[in-house]
Amino acid sequence: MSSKVTPASETTNPEEIYAKHQKVYPRQVTGIFANLRVLGVLVLLGLYYIVPWLRWDGHQAVLFDLPARKFYIFSLTFWPQDFIYLALLLIIAALALFFFTALAGRLWCGYACPQTVWTEVFLWFERQIEGDRNKQIKLDKAPFSARKFRIKATKHLVWLVFSAWTGLTFVGYFTPIASLWTALLNLSLGPWETFWIIFYGFATYGNAGWMREQVCIYMCPYARFQSAMFDKDTLIISYDDKRGEPRGSRKKSADSKALGLGDCVDCTLCVQVCPTGIDIRNGLQYQCIGCAACIDVCDDVMDKMGYPKGLVRYTTQHAMDGKQTHVIRPRMIVYAVLLVFITSALFYSMITRMPLRLDIIRDRNALYRETTEGMVENIYTLKIINMDGKPHTYHLEVDGLEGLKLINQRGDIEVPSGEVITVPVRVQIDPINLKHTGADINFHLQAVDKPELSLIEKGRFIGPVMQ
Amino acid sequence: MSETRQDIPTIQKFIAVLWPSFLTSGVATILFFTAFDPQELAMVGGYGIISRMAGYTIGFFIFWLLTATTCALTCYFQRPCNQPPSTTHHHHPKDA
Numbered sequence: 213m214s215s216k217v218t219p220a221s222e223t224t225n226p227e228e229i230y231a232k233h234q235k236v237y238p239r240q241v242t243g244i245f246a247n248l249r250v251l252g253v254l255v256l257l258g259l260y261y262i263v264p265w266l267r268w269d270g271h272q273a274v275l276f277d278l279p280a281r282k283f284y285i286f287s288l289t290f291w292p293q294d295f296i297y298l299a300l301l302l303i304i305a306a307l308a309l310f311f312f313t314a315l316a317g318r319l320w321c322g323y324a325c326p327q328t329v330w331t332e333v334f335l336w337f338e339r340q341i342e343g344d345r346n347k348q349i350k351l352d353k354a355p356f357s358a359r360k361f362r363i364k365a366t367k368h369l370v371w372l373v374f375s376a377w378t379g380l381t382f383v384g385y386f387t388p389i390a391s392l393w394t395a396l397l398n399l400s401l402g403p404w405e406t407f408w409i410i411f412y413g414f415a416t417y418g419n420a421g422w423m424r425e426q427v428c429i430y431m432c433p434y435a436r437f438q439s440a441m442f443d444k445d446t447l448i449i450s451y452d453d454k455r456g457e458p459r460g461s462r463k464k465s466a467d468s469k470a471l472g473l474g475d476c477v478d479c480t481l482c483v484q485v486c487p488t489g490i491d492i493r494n495g496l497q498y499q500c501i502g503c504a505a506c507i508d509v510c511d512d513v514m515d516k517m518g519y520p521k522g523l524v525r526y527t528t529q530h531a532m533d534g535k536q537t538h539v540i541r542p543r544m545i546v547y548a549v550l551l552v553f554i555t556s557a558l559f560y561s562m563i564t565r566m567p568l569r570l571d572i573i574r575d576r577n578a579l580y581r582e583t584t585e586g587m588v589e590n591i592y593t594l595k596i597i598n599m600d601g602k603p604h605t606y607h608l609e610v611d612g613l614e615g616l617k618l619i620n621q622r623g624d625i626e627v628p629s630g631e632v633i634t635v636p637v638r639v640q641i642d643p644i645n646l647k648h649t650g651a652d653i654n655f656h657l658q659a660v661d662k663p664e665l666s667l668i669e670k671g672r673f674i675g676p677v678m679q
Numbered sequence: 680m681s682e683t684r685q686d687i688p689t690i691q692k693f694i695a696v697l698w699p700s701f702l703t704s705g706v707a708t709i710l711f712f713t714a715f716d717p718q719e720l721a722m723v724g725g726y727g728i729i730s731r732m733a734g735y736t737i738g739f740f741i742f743w744l745l746t747a748t749t750c751a752l753t754c755y756f757q758r759p760c761n762q763p764p765s766t767t768h769h770h771h772p773k774d775a
């Protein structure tokens with residue numbers, strides 16, 4: 213093997229890639245990166261299952277209330293009109309992914325991707341119920357028996373219950389979770405909620421229980437294109453073949469120099485722990501999700517043999533070639549500048565966002581009306597949306613033409629937080645003051661208790677022109 | 680080129696059709712229902728009052744059906760068309 217980063221297609225022939233799928237039994241591993249991974253699982257899944265239960269100001273703290281078309285994120289309420297923030301957020305997420313991939317390779321895959329995280333949990337259940345790797349292989353090889361059935365049934369039952377809980381939590385981000393549970397316990401779940409709980413639950417069960425590494429290999433678009441973001445300074449997990457080869461088993465007491473062996477004792481533990489079932493010693497392969505399990509296990513082996521750690525380690529292509537690694541390089545600067553720029557733009561527009569909207573709809577039935585007093589009257593329906601976290605009372609005025617008169621029977625308008633209030637108003641003018649058949653007039657809306665909360669919206673006034 | 684494509688497992692062919700279309704229909708659903716309220720659409724279309732969840736769900740599956748059809752057609756048209764029909768079906772590199 214050369215020390216070049218070899219794409220999988222050169223090391224594995226196509227028939228192997230597409231050969232019938234063989235189940236991978238990842239061996240359990242301990243070590244610093246395994247601990248980091250467990251920490252990632254606990255933090256991310258902890259957040260996932262707990263966040264929908266947080267309360268804020270009398271509502272669910274994080275709720276993407278699809279039935280009401282409103283998103284609550286703590287004190288903020290977002291409306292379909294705020295779509296731009298979601299778009300910006302997605303762009304930021306994509307850029308951050310590019311940035312971290314160029315910097316540190318597949319960190320996302322190994323530690324944070326939901327696929328990895330849920331698979332870890334499912335593997336943990338499997339180990340609790342079926343035993344370690346060897347026991348699992350033995351059980352699968354064993355002929356069908358009552359014991360085998362009992363163990364397998366228990367495993368799938370546990371997986372399914374956990375998946376159902378996951379699905380329910382998922383739907384709990386979109387409809388209030390407390391009422392979901394109540395409905396579930398009363399057996400009165402709505403049909404669509406039930407459908408999505410089952411859909412997401414089965415996706416979890418299928419992906420984390422059955423598909424596992426195949427999701428990463430066949431389904432993940434990121435896994436396919438991430439190599440485009442890699443360069444020779446990207447952090448990768450690599451086997452040091454200059455040091456390891458020629459590989460071969462030996463006694464701990466043996467003098468490997470005399471035997472002409474490298475440091476790899478060919479214990480194949482790195483292959484056994486790999487969740488995607490590859491051999492890191494064949495070079496960088498696109499199946500590798502960068503979980504670092506092989507680093508942990510090989511470091512243990514090196515310790516036992518009394519060799520220095522790091523035969524398999526985090527490194528860069530440049531470092532492997534004995535060259536300098538550059539963290540700061542043009543593509544990093546470009547990603548970083550874009551990230552900072554778009555993130556600041558998002559924050560700026562969020563801070564200066566006016567949590568108030570006014571939609572003006574002209575009465576469709578009549579262009580205008582003449583009152584008994586000889587005034588020309590237009591009728592409007594105003595929709596006032598209070599997107600602020602607090603209720604406000606708003607004062608409405610109108611100008612733009614001389615002698616405009618606003619007839620608003622409600623007076624000042626109180627709008628609860630996150631609500632829309634519809635107000636019918638009439639605007640009158642003495643036809644003497646009308647110079648054209650149509651003119652723009654301005655509606656001024658201002659919160660009585662918070663004057664900086666104000667806006668001006670244009671409306672159209674139509675009337676006859678007096679000669 | 681075409682041989683290797685023929686050679687991928689059936690499950691992978693299903694994934695190649697259903698999965699990308701799932702992703703794009705998800706995006707389409709978000710964009711579409713950000714702009715339009717399913718309840719208003721149903722009213723205008725004369726379907727009466729439906730729950731918004733029903734609207735989103737049905738919308739999502741209509742999008743998925745469309746995008747999956749597109750993916751399936753793309754896969755279909757990638758088959759070589761200059762081979763006699765008898766060999767396109769049974770050809771396998773291992774037999775060759």
Ligand code: SF4
Binds near residue numbers: 475
């Ligand atoms: S774990 Fe280390 S020593 Fe064992 S086979 Fe893998 S690279 Fe060689």
Ligand code: SF4
Binds near residue numbers: 449487488500501506
């Ligand atoms: S090769 Fe190593 S880092 Fe890559 S997936 Fe396998 S165990 Fe994880």
